[in-house]
Amino acid sequence: MSTTAETTTTRLTARGAKTRERIVTAAADLMYVRGVGATTLDDVLAASGVSKSQLYRHFANKDEVVRAVIALMGERVIQREQNALGRVSTMAGLRRWRDALVQNNALRHGAYGCALGSFASEVADNDDIARRALLALFAEWKDLLAGTIRRLQENGTLPPDARVDELATGLLGAVQGGYLLAQTARDVTPMATSIDMALTHLESLSAG
Structure with missing residues (x-):
């Protein structure tokens, strides 16, 4: 039971890390080309393909x-x-x-x-x-x-x-x-x- 729970937690953590990486990589590409001010969170959502709830799970703002x-x-x-x-x-x-x-x-x-x-x-x-x-x-x-x-x-x-x-x-x-x-x-x-x-x-x- 404990092993199963640990495996699930590890899998979710790995999945979350990949989602976070997608967000940051997409934001980096946009901000480097457009600039920080001209890049919105909506732009990042569109470029990364993640949902708003996923983004706010990792970043408050x-x-x-x-x-x-x-x-x-x-x-x-x-x-x-x-x-x-x-x-x-x-x-x-x-x-x-x-x-x-x-x-x-x-x-x-x-x-x-x-x-x-x-x-x-x-x-x-x-x-x-x-x-x-x-x-x-x-x-x-x-x-x-x-x-x-x-x-x-x-x-x-x-x-x-x-x-x-x-x-x-x-x-x-x-x-x-x-x-x-x-x-x-x-x-x-x-x-x-x-x-x-x-x-x-x-x-x-x-x-x-």
Whole structure:
């Protein structure tokens, strides 16, 4: 009897998790393209194919959906950056990282910008929980860049007195500013130029 009850609970939990995943994935796709403000819960219901009762079983309101979307998009971005930066220890490797970012954004002609940056511009002033979640994600991204810059320092490419955290912040700022310029221009050229300037500054600090 107990085993049957546990099995049923597990099955319902798994089913609920899949429903929640459908809602969040559909909301993420819509909000990335349309923006948070232009995406309604009715839009999410239509895109996910779930009922209103199912949605409200998992989320009390739109703010909670947005927070879940930020968590999902953040996981995607950080995983991508971990894969791209995890073993980079040369300027050539950083250039390849830059090329991948620009080329990926070029597939959309720069239209939608960075997922995290886009969400930050829409929710940071309205939802402090979402703002803090985005702040943590940007900090994690900056730490990945700092790790790469530190490896450049350790192998002698950069001098011992290079200000790693400041350089990482500047590089992340160049990426985010580049995304925004590309989104406005519908052209990735400003993004490429922005990141190139930051990388050129790094190269100018070369200890060699």
